[in-house]
Amino acid sequence: MAASPAIPSGTATPRREAIYRHPLVIRVAHWLNAASLLILLMSGLQIFNAHPALYWGAKSTFDTPALAITSDTDAKGNARGIVTIGGRTFDTTGVLGLSKDQGQMTDRAFPSWSTIPSGQDLATARRWHFLFAWALVINGAIYLLYGLVSGQLRRRVIPDGDQIRDFGGSVREHLTLHFPKGEEAKRYNVLQKLTYLAVIAGLLPVMVLAGLAMSPGMDAAWPWLVDVFGGRQSARTIHFIVANLLVLFVIVHVVLVLVSGFWNNMRGMVTGWFAIEKDGATPR
Amino acid sequence: MSNLDRRRFLTTVAALGGTAMLAGCDRFAGSAYGPRTLKAGEDANLFVQRLLLSNASLAKEFPDSEISAVFKPNGTIDPPDKAYKALAASNFSTFKLEVGGLVERPQSFGLADLRALPSRTQTTRHDCVEGWSCIGKWSGVPLAEVLNRAGLKPQARYVVFHCADTLEYAGGGLEGGKDGAFLQPEYPSAVRHVQVAAAGNDADAWGGAPAEEPEETRTPIRYYESIDLTDAFHPQTILAYDLNGKPLPVSNGAPLRLRLERQLGYKQAKYVMRIEVVESLARIGDGQGGYWEDRGYEWYAGI
Numbered sequence: 001m002a003a004s005p006a007i008p009s010g011t012a013t014p015r016r017e018a019i020y021r022h023p024l025v026i027r028v029a030h031w032l033n034a035a036s037l038l039i040l041l042m043s044g045l046q047i048f049n050a051h052p053a054l055y056w057g058a059k060s061t062f063d064t065p066a067l068a069i070t071s072d073t074d075a076k077g078n079a080r081g082i083v084t085i086g087g088r089t090f091d092t093t094g095v096l097g098l099s100k101d102q103g104q105m106t107d108r109a110f111p112s113w114s115t116i117p118s119g120q121d122l123a124t125a126r127r128w129h130f131l132f133a134w135a136l137v138i139n140g141a142i143y144l145l146y147g148l149v150s151g152q153l154r155r156r157v158i159p160d161g162d163q164i165r166d167f168g169g170s171v172r173e174h175l176t177l178h179f180p181k182g183e184e185a186k187r188y189n190v191l192q193k194l195t196y197l198a199v200i201a202g203l204l205p206v207m208v209l210a211g212l213a214m215s216p217g218m219d220a221a222w223p224w225l226v227d228v229f230g231g232r233q234s235a236r237t238i239h240f241i242v243a244n245l246l247v248l249f250v251i252v253h254v255v256l257v258l259v260s261g262f263w264n265n266m267r268g269m270v271t272g273w274f275a276i277e278k279d280g281a282t283p284r
Numbered sequence: 285m286s287n288l289d290r291r292r293f294l295t296t297v298a299a300l301g302g303t304a305m306l307a308g309c310d311r312f313a314g315s316a317y318g319p320r321t322l323k324a325g326e327d328a329n330l331f332v333q334r335l336l337l338s339n340a341s342l343a344k345e346f347p348d349s350e351i352s353a354v355f356k357p358n359g360t361i362d363p364p365d366k367a368y369k370a371l372a373a374s375n376f377s378t379f380k381l382e383v384g385g386l387v388e389r390p391q392s393f394g395l396a397d398l399r400a401l402p403s404r405t406q407t408t409r410h411d412c413v414e415g416w417s418c419i420g421k422w423s424g425v426p427l428a429e430v431l432n433r434a435g436l437k438p439q440a441r442y443v444v445f446h447c448a449d450t451l452e453y454a455g456g457g458l459e460g461g462k463d464g465a466f467l468q469p470e471y472p473s474a475v476r477h478v479q480v481a482a483a484g485n486d487a488d489a490w491g492g493a494p495a496e497e498p499e500e501t502r503t504p505i506r507y508y509e510s511i512d513l514t515d516a517f518h519p520q521t522i523l524a525y526d527l528n529g530k531p532l533p534v535s536n537g538a539p540l541r542l543r544l545e546r547q548l549g550y551k552q553a554k555y556v557m558r559i560e561v562v563e564s565l566a567r568i569g570d571g572q573g574g575y576w577e578d579r580g581y582e583w584y585a586g587i
Contacts, residue, residue, distance in 0.1 A: 050471050051415035058409055059352050060416040116309045122471045123580030124313050130325030216411050217586025220343045220546045221336035232417050
């Protein structure tokens, strides 16, 4: 990490400059984080399926859920998958509430292709979820410690003064999918930095704390925690909402990785080396 | 590669990767070392929560205004067992809680005996492993009062609660076949379906389960739970006989249920008939410490 490996031959051409963008700790942490989040999401959907309804407050108000994913039978006698949000219902047959599992239409909130385990199994899902919650937290702690000590975190997520002043310019770049080249490409842009900051300092900590607030043991140890979220059922609902926001982040992240030079981005996060185009087209 | 080819290639890779990952996860969980690896999370949870919790750390107690209008009954809500039905018919006047195992003085308490002991009332939140919560006001005798009267032997490590309700059958004509999977509840809400099915798939025949000695070839598997001494002597650990100021209804575990406020609902055994103090859980049930634990759930349910 301290010493950058030699520049691989072939990546640097006169028009391109290879920079060592991602130190080993950050690369390893990135991929462990990605794997953990995926397993946490999919086991979390299986856990949600055991009681596919969300509420606000300390206790469940079974008749008036904030959100529910159920199945029902319509006037013609056909089974339907139904999502209820704040009293309004949506037909989601085939995906939510009613979907195919091993060729059979099955009552389940999230479909089998989206859950770990794929079949109905709350006990095993909880084991996956807690093991990888520990992986996420330990990996995240190493990342934060390394990032703070090395100065990487500040460089990566705190916008520079000129970037804040040209906030509109960065918005324009994203809308036109036309990203900076040369020197400017060596640092993350302002929207990128603020998004990473929101995920690292906002969504992920809230996610972990809301998860802990659902634990009756933690609620006895740290009674303030569940109160911060407005009760255990609120904590569960917030855990679900933040999970959705994290999925949204990952989708945007992956799309931007694809449109801004997939192989270059992948090489960067696998080997550390990232090519900067001095001018002209985006590197592929 | 053109853009379109690239897109198709990446989509295919992602779909294949996703399917392989899902299958891999399922296979890993089903392998010999999978469950042991996955259990590491539970071990860490127990270790850390025990560091953070002292005997004085209490679960939050709520004002009575927060009590749920209906305290959702779950798991067994009407034990099918004939012996239990006879007890319920007598309004539990013939009920005796037996306390035995590694104790100096085995005990037997009727409901009136238990009500005569010191009592504790607590309005607490009940968290089901499925995700929902209800708030109820429980009155009962602290488990410590009962255990101290019996006196623990030095080897005592766990307190086991043996319950009246049959959840499924081992062996017998109902195992396997098309309905086999249906007869193993995956989580508490599924229990009633299994019990009704075991009674002959006929809700009207509900109540056909065996008495103490099976009348049929089927061996009943009854609910049981276990806790360690740290939890057993916690001040909020009570054997509750009242819910919201009234005798516990059958659906919520009459005549006696355990309240263990710092853990999930399935630890809080209903229809408790006998308390056994043991050194090891290995020889009880399938050896994992409880009905749900034998089916993959965590023994430590503090999260």
